[in-house]
Amino acid sequence: MVVLHGTMRFFFQKPLLFLLVFLFFPMVLFSQKTAQKELLESGILKAKLGDLKAALKDLNQAVAADTTVAEPYFNRGLVRSQMKDYKGAIRDFSKVTLLRPSLAEPYYNRGLAKDYLQDHKDAIRDYEKAVLLQANYTEAFHNMGLAKYDLGEYTEAIKDFSRALQYKPDFTEAYYNRGLSRFNLNDLTGAILDFNQAIKLDSSQYEYYSSRGAAKAAEGSYLEAVADFSVAKALAPADTNTRMNLALAYLYLKDYREALDEYDKILEGSPGDAEALANRGVAKHYLSDKTGACDDWKLASEKGSEKAKSYLLKFCD
DSSP: OOOOTTTOOOOOOOOOOOOOOOOOOOOOOOOSHHHHHHHHHHHHHHHHTOOHHHHHHHHHHHHHHHHHHHHHHHHHHHHHHHHTTTTHHHHHHHHHHOOOOSHHHHHHHHHHHHHHHOHHHHHHHHHHHHHHHHHTTTHHHHHHHHHHTTTHHHHHHHHHHHHHHOOHHHHHHHHHHHHHHHHOOOOHHHHHHHHHHHHHHHHOOOOHHHHHHHHHHHHHHHHHHHHHHHHHHHOOOOOOHHHHHHHHHHHHHHHHHHHHHHHHHHHHHHHOOOOHHHHHHHHHHHHHHHHHHHHHHHHHHHTTTTHHHHHHHHHHO
């Protein structure tokens, strides 16, 4: 009898947001009063040392000293971004775009703040302005791709990631995120090639292995998927999605004992995980533990799993 069916799914990791924050001084040589310059330098230094509240205080004073100078607004916007005050950061970067409209960086950083506020469409407009002003602005192309990815525009996202790679061929995150976009378009071969390149450039990121494993599992290469998920688990033992993927790959390989062990570990940390309960029930079913399987499916069904409910009706009294 067959229990596995199409509602079982593998997880792939989320895109990696490349956050490029500049704390620089000056954007031009200063002719302002020494007091403002000292406040600006002090604010930047405190920000670099991680004392953001003190940095913000100095930068507020630097802005007040002369509201026609762009640099204090720009650096205050960066500090506000780091403090997750994205609306405040947007106001500061907007002021910089008025004072220094030829600079790409404030548009890029304003777009990034808008992304964090989930305003992806407006963020894209800022990234577009940034690359108009600086044609080789790789990070702007990359984050524009991420914004389009979040909007489900995977084909357009691929174009942006490819542009980023055109200017920076060793841009690891661009390969990874382009791979995710291709995965979403069911281009598994292309996705795996991109994940391969990301891993070649940086073998320390568990997301790269976990996502490549998901792509390999999706094409039916379960043994290779297990190998990738195992590496990802070794790099990030606490990542539940990787363990879920590994356990599910074991199910498809009919290695039910290994699958059961993985689901046991998942449920130790998340005892109410309906997906893990339902799939652990599958493993127990194939290991001839009918009572254990039905108990898991009953719990999973109570937590809303339609799959577990169908198993209960079919296999349990």
